[in-house]
Amino acid sequence: MNPDRFDRLVQIRRHIHAHPETARKEFGTTAFIAEQLTAAGLAPQVFPGGTGLYCDIGDGRGPLVALRADIDALPVADEKEVPYRSTRPGTCHACGHDVHTTIMLGVALELAQAPETIEGRARFVFQPAEEAVPSGAHDAIAAGVLKDVAVIYALHCDPAGEVGRVGIRTGPITSSLTAFDIQITQPPAGTAPGSHPADLVMVMAKLITDLPTALQNALPPGAAMVASAVFGTVNSVPGPDGRPERVTSLGTVRSLSREAWAAVPELFERLATAIVSPYGVTFNADFNQVAPAVTNDPDAMRVFDAAVTSALEPGARYETPQSLGGEDFAWYLESVPGGLARLGVRPRGRATAYDLHSGRFDVDEECIAVGVKLMRETLRLALTEYSAR
DSSP states (O other), X not given: OOHHHHHHHHHHXXXXXXXXXXXXXXXXXXXXHHHHHHHTTOOOEEOTTSSOEEEEEEOSOSOEEEEEEEOOOBSOOOOOOSTTOOSSTTOBOOSSHHHHHHHHXXXXXXXXXXXXXXXXXXXXXXXXXXXXXXXXXXXHHHTTTTTTEEEEEEEEEEEEEETTOEEEOSEEOSOEEEEEEEEEEOOSTTOSSXXXXXXXXHHHHHHHXXXXXXXXXXXXSSXXXXXXXXXXXXXXXXXXXXXXXXXXXEEEEXXXXXXXXXXXXXXXXXXXXXXXXXXXXXXXXXXXXXXXXXXXXXXXXXXXXXXXXXXXXXXXXXXXXXXXXXXXXXXXXXXXXXXXXXXXXXXXXXXXXXXXTOTTOOOOTHHHHHHHHHHHHHHHHHHHHHHTO
């Protein structure tokens, strides 16, 4: 990449990183992206909610290939001592969305200089609220970003991967995600068995201890039939006598397959009820099926794989495992084929890196140039591949 162009993209990334905005509050980020695209002679379209946008390049002939980036930050304090540290206390781009956005902007700005080189159309989707529930993928889809799209691609930063390398996987690459909100309360006076009210904290502790194993054992055998329950918060509300009269917990269940994901709410509630019912308590649960697993389409991934080989250095490709992380890119793949790859961001020679969602997370900014080369080549190959369909 031209050094001046790379320097400009680094400055774009650092501006976004220093001015993070959380889900559905990305008004400044949206305006900044729109300004960059408009200055390049493009016509970005902001979503109805005022955050997020998309932009088309090309003359309309041939297929339409979409490239998606997410633009929101996390409610996490930035703990790095760098010139581009977050200027907003308690908010940080700790998941690499600033990098995703910069890469897609880099490709769009490059193509804006020579739109006639595109044999088809490219749609750049800058999605808000990837970290929210419900997520911004629904906002983008409702705004029509998938209309006429033949295939869609995305990247996600991977601190386990060294810069210059790209993780490829066909089939499920993330996990399905179900959020739960459970509540255990004392039954109405006079209805509890025995003469003493239940110890609700102890009952919740029993549930936390026993449910994860019970849930996994209840699923049919098979490598994909895995569901991992994690209790994220536990809170109790004391009554007048100091005993808890209500205990609540929020958490998630992550599952490797759509089948396990679909089974989670009914199975969770049935097993949890069986665990707590001997104590005479009242149990209630609400579930949110946050996202299915991102399941990469084989044809789309053949294009991605070929782009890694043709655009990057030998040995750049690695086979990446399925993770227990969730990603709302899955919702796009419910309607159109596509693929997500993992972009290595760990500096060369460094054995470890801070994980995603850490306040210390950062990237080797060389990954921006790698990502632009990769996505530009992926776009080129996809336009050729899908023109024959």
